[in-house]
Amino acid sequence: MTVTDTPFAGGIVGEARLRKEDPALLTGEAKFIDDLDLPGALWVACVRSPHAHARIDGVDTSGALAVDGVVAAYSGEDLADTWVAPLPCAWPVTDDMKNPSHFPVAQGKANYAGDIVAVVVATSRYAAADGLEGVVVDYEPLDAVVSVEDAESDRVVIHEDLGTNVSYEWPLIPDPEGVDAAFEAATHHITETYVHQRLIPAPMEPRGVAVVPAPHNGDMTLYSSTQIPHVLKVMAALTLGVPEQKLRVIAPSVGGGFGCKLNVYAEEILCMALAQRHGVPVRWTESRTEAAGSTIQGRAQRQTIELAADADGKLTAVRATLLADMGAYLQLVAPGVPLLGAFLYHGLYDVPLYAFTCKSVFTNLTPTDAYRGAGRPEATYAIERGMDALAVAVGVGADEIRSRNFIPTEKFPYDSPAGLVFDSGNYQPALDRAKELIGWDARMAEQAERRAAGSTTHLGLGISTYVEMCGLAPSRVLASLNYGAGGWESATVRILPTCKVQVVTGATPHGQGHETCWSMIVADRLGVDPDDVEVLHSDTAISPLGMDTYGSRSLSVGGTAIWMATEKVVEKAATIAAHMLEANPEDLELMGGVFSVKGSPDAEVPLAGVAFAAFTAHDLPDGVEPNLQAQVTWDPPNFTFPFGAHIAVVEIDEVTGAVDLVDYAACDDCGNQINPMIVEGQIQGGIVQGVAQALWEEAVYDEDGQCRSANLADYLVPSAAECIDMKLDHTVTPSPTNPMGVKGIGEAGTIASTPAVMNAVVDALRPLGVTGMAMPASPMTVRRAIEAAGGGAS
Amino acid sequence: MIPAAVGYVRADSAQAAVAALGEHGDEAKLLAGGQSLIPLMRLRLARPSMLVDVGRADDLRGISIDGDAVSIGALTSHSDLEHSADLVAACPLLAHVASQVGDPAVRHRGTLGGSLAHADPASDLPAAVLALGGTLVATGSGGSREIAATDFFTGFLESALAVDEVLTGVRVPVSTGGWSYQKFNRRAQDWAIVGVAVAEGGAGVSLVNMGSTPLRASAVEAAVAGGAGAADAAAVAVDGTEPPSDNNADPAYREHLVRVLTERALVAAGA
Structure with a gap:
């Protein structure tokens, strides 16, 4: 592939176009998790440890069960058999990295203020909140480790079975002697120490989960305010033992993430387990106060x-x-x-x-x-x-x-x-x-x-x-860092019979404007109106392949996949157009939505005509399949x-x-x-x-x-x-x-x-x-x- | 967060509110703009069993000026205070302080009476009414009585109002002498870390967030009355304070700030 300074000739890429997403967001038409209408859904509320470090000597849920509207209440022990695997960490950076067991509901010990120690299920959000007050947990508070220095000292070892608070050490020192020699020879040797305080991500929309089960055929739809429906599907299947083909994950409108929704959270797995157990939809919406302690920092x-x-x-x-x-x-x-x-x-x-x-x-x-x-x-x-x-x-x-x-x-x-x-x-x-x-x-x-x-x-x-x-990222580089997944992205570009366009992307927007940008890339190449390009995303049933949105990857990985899929569709359309024009495909160019033969300005056919011909399939060249569609998975170098x-x-x-x-x-x-x-x-x-x-x-x-x-x-x-x-x-x-x-x-x-x-x-x-x-x-x-x-x- | 179950009754006049409070006793809370009470209820830090909503008691709303007195209905919003041309002319300190409360959404719903009755030492408006030497009007089953602002704030979030009394109005003198409000915070919408209000060139001085109640800085007022310059008068601003400690400021830093801000306020007010 030859790189030129501007590969875009359609006059659309490079324009400061208003975002397609905004009218729905600004008028309230967009649906976030808490807007979903799920008749009969049970509400989940989480009892969270008020102590940063405490032994759990007992959990009494009887008071919660006495609250009007409370359907069930569970301790960590009650749910212990539910989990096939602990909550996942997908990046074991070293072979000997220490990774403590982490289950959606803590058993035996709470390890931070906010750790879930029990859960209440009720017919309304209010009843669930009232139920929380009925759960009595017998805590034995322990010394808390708050600073990294205290942690490193192992004064208190948080996860006793690991024997230390140190999870891993990861060095990157290509030439140790060279570095030492350079410092010895240096005229200036600057040493500075800085502290990055903890930050609370605080997106506009806190997290939320809703799970709709179909108990009789085992299907389950997980709605989550997440950046990663695709990754979540794989991880949830592994953690809960749900057959992956039965699981559909949908990220509805997501009100920001800043990375904090690039995760697999206790509440997601918990709501799935409770939906399975109760056989009805189950939902949970995070409060702002909960978010401060329970969403990653x-x-x-x-x-x-x-x-x-x-x-x-x-x-x-x-x-x-x-x-x-x-x-x-x-x-x-x-x-x-x-x-x-x-x-x-x-x-x-x-x-x-x-x-x-x-x-x-x-x-x-x-x-x-x-x-x-x-x-x-x-x-x-x-x-x-x-x-x-x-x-x-x-x-x-x-x-x-x-x-x-x-x-x-x-x-x-x-x-x-x-x-x-x-x-x-x-x-x-x-x-x-x-x-x-x-x-x-x-x-x-x-x-x-x-x-x-x-x-x-x-x-x-x-x-x-x-x-x-x-x-x-490049999957091979991620492999060298022990990352548990690849870094590719997937795209499908589909020209419909009426010459409108569907784009399916595995990138999952949560405020970035993918719909606007992806349609501009495709429209610029095809010569159609960006408003005639619809971008489909964030639903694993519609967009089955994807690695989602984080690390400033959407355009350079996902957008490139779309660019390549568009090129592939154009290539196929050119084959059909050449057949219609009785010309060589190599002699055709697509400009302004029209295929023409270079040097013969009168010989042309609009893309719309090609799209319809591809649909009717009445007269396609030998060996050419009907319809204009291409799928590309791009793994950057x-x-x-x-x-x-x-x-x-x-x-x-x-x-x-x-x-x-x-x-x-x-x-x-x-x-x-x-x-x-x-x-x-x-x-x-x-x-x-x-x-x-x-x-x-x-x-x-x-x-x-x-x-x-x-x-x-x-x-x-x-x-x-x-x-x-x-x-x-x-x-x-x-x-x-x-x-x-x-x-x-x-x-x-x-x-x-x-x-x-x-x-x-x-x-x-x-x-x-x-x-x-x-x-x-x-x-x-x-x-x-x-x-x-x-x-x-x- | 989800508040606990609560009853609700509307009272569309001061008399109706007094009657409702008489009926429900100390388990009832008056709901005006809700800018302090509702957040406390959502965190379940406040759990009244009955809300008496006076939000539509229109007889408690409005600003009128009669000679050298300004009378303000307790339900008058901060936004109405901020944008009243009459108040800006007659009592610019109060109008300005109202413009410094929270953000526009808070100022449209929050009320003068609600802010005073909540008696938060970190709130802006109590300081303004204190510095102006205002008078509060309380109405109960036995009729109305007047309470001097200096007698109104009795403890942390506590006022001189009886259980069945409604704060119905506030009176402040017309005050066009030198004034200033120095509000020190990190974001525009926040409570003051420390605030200092000065009215009439230093005749009235009050402090925000320097103790368990809104405070009148009597020592500063006396120093000004005795002819002290701004720096000397500000030096005694700490007298009688018990500054709190929080993420933004420890007591020593608050003491430093209150001296600095008092001097700046006095200078701005022409003391």
């Missing part, structure tokens, strides 16, 4: 990064050491999350030597797992904060230190020291453009003026340049590597410690863009989510493992009022990995923005002697840092 790791550099600040080696918090159990892909960043702790810098080690531990806290960016925000944060520290040590600007170390454009495809091949990149222009957008020189001058005038309102500028690996430069400007009131984000610019490069409006939306939302980690969001736990931020008054998700206008632009460096030249963009904003803001915060306060800052940079945290540095007006 993100980040949660301590990281130490060391940089070796020569006198000019040119990097000679990078070494990263992580201590990651898995929470109480291993959820679906949790062990692999640090590994998704493991290859990127040298960022987009040309470094010959590299070392990475991750140790992951269990704590008595909510399990962690993938959260928007998953490993790559952590890596980018470490290297980008570290580069600012290096710039200070060398005595050059934050922009200059980066420019000196960027991988030169002529080195692409770039063999990274961690063993990856970066597909394409051109980093300096992105930084130049971001500086231009923010007015770098003027801002620097303003900062200098304020400092000279002794202002107590400090201006800080923070740069973050990034590269990330996304578009999960590599990840894609989007990149960019972000710059944040903050003002800090040194008296109160309040940080105000006043300006933001970003220049991102995701290769060719299908719909620039959707790209911009992904970047804006991603930036805000990353800024939120820097300034607002933190799952706060006390020493007993109790979450002190379990509602949206205490967990500070930013609102529109906290957002500012951003100055966004892009460069275009197509990926050679796929025929459309596209790269993922769903996570880039989140990956880049956190370190940009934190670098700006530290930059603002450097004259006061502040050299580091914990996240989130709350007013109290900032003020304390200023006081600790001995500065600050009062």
